[in-house]
Amino acid sequence: MNKEERIKKFKSMSSMQRQELILKKMKERGIELGSGIPNKKYDSKEVYELIHITSCFPELREKKI
Numbered sequence: 001m002n003k004e005e006r007i008k009k010f011k012s013m014s015s016m017q018r019q020e021l022i023l024k025k026m027k028e029r030g031i032e033l034g035s036g037i038p039n040k041k042y043d044s045k046e047v048y049e050l051i052h053i054t055s056c057f058p059e060l061r062e063k064k065i
Helices: 003-012 015-028 045-055 058-062
Strands: none
Touching (some): 015 045
């Protein structure tokens, strides 16, 4: 699936489906909610984006994976 198809699929998902997908990807990579450190630079752009996206959903910060 190319980038445009992934974006289209992501935009077509409900907010809950997006949250579940993000949590699944974070868990697969061993990333914990709230693990972002302000003003820290990450080596992986994907890790930074996942942490940033999670910070946009306050209800995700309250869930335990």
